[in-house]
Amino acid sequence: MASELEHRGLPGKVVVTGGSSGIGLAVAAFFLEAGAHVGIVGRDPSRLEAAAEGLRAVGPDRVGTACADVGDGARIGGAIDALAQDMGGIDLLVAAAGIEGEMGASCEEVSESSFRDVLDTNVLGTFLAVRHALPHLKRARNGNVVIVGSDSGFVAVPGMLAYNAAKGALVQLTRALAVELFDAHGIRVNSVCPSIVDTPMARRGLGVDSFEDAPYPVQDPEDIAWTVGYLASRHSRAINGVNLLSDFGYTGRSSFPA
Template sequence: MDLGLSGLSALVTGGASGIGRATVDALLAEGATVTVLDRAPRPEGLDVTWVQGDVTDEEAVRSAIPARLDVAVGCAGISGPMGTNARETARDDFARTLEVNLTGQFLLAKHAAPALAGSVFPAIVFVASDSSFVAAPGMAAYCASKGGVLMLTKALAVDFAADGIRVNCVCPSIVDTPMARGDLGDAFDELDCPVLRPQDVARAILYLASPAARGVNGTAHVLDFGGLATSTFPA
């Protein structure tokens, strides 16, 4: 399928590794021009415009927006205090998780919208999570932040409708990324559930960002091997 992304201008936050890097690579392979905002320094040999900065820094986000923009993808995120019961979670840790995972997405959309309004097929895609829908022990901050991204997606789809800007999110389950491996340690290789590759998520992002998905707006695309559809009824 020709996604129609060739020649388009895209901005990706968190593009240095994991889902973000896979998305950058996929966009480049489709012929898009890419700008990246990330705290990490620019990797060698990557043909993109690189802005080193934090998604929670409004000026850094504003400065990363190219004059012409067709697609904005919010991949930047952190795990927060994983494995910590809510009763023991520090306020600052909780706040920082929401600041990066939720406020960072809001700032991206806020400052990308004026540039996107000039595009023929403008689109925003956020990386949320299956944790936008279900919770696991010790993940209160992460779940709250990703649940917020889910509703932010819907709210922005409504707010930006007049400018024709579509806003959607992808909600993957466990993905084989440096962040996930860092969270789980040796237990990652012992998981008894299917694990996504960053490229799996990137392909979903590119579809939602493309003119091929022009009728898709305000939705969450779940990639979890059917996990949310599986009942716990003991049948």
């Protein structure tokens, strides 16, 4: 009888950046529950270990950790190499690490350092993770990358300048990587772009303790994990270069005031 991984066409060796919280942690749990080996990368040692402890309850012998800031090329490279060695390779990289920056700040109020930090983590960090995972993905049978983007790459609101800019860059980075890596190595690259997801970062950025009474639909991290699984499955082998909006159709709505 085929395993769940085989039945669903899911990769068996997965690295998740930003894996110690929010969407990244939900993605790690999703693949562990399906039977995969998972390595999570985070930059806070205590939060990383707390996340790993919870994940080991699901797959005690299939969880690896590496502490690194994705914006530091040497450290993220070492982290990915170490996890790949422990797992015997990498089939899937999920780039979920991200920060929100100065939410609510106007253009005149956003500091240069804060704007740079958002780009360094969300954009440069994604690029560096892909670049360092690439030697391992090239050796995989069905290597692929899923980037966690945002509907903020397509629409904008005041007070999210750096975040909007970074997520917009990930939209085109997804396309550019997909074209280059598929043609050269058969590696697929896609992104999932959700609207509001109930994560610690979203609560912090929006200044709320709960989304229970929110006047708009809110997703759970597990919803996004399922979408990552769909994009990563070999059954989705023709899906490449897609920035998949997960926003209840809100970006499809007309601006006509009727």
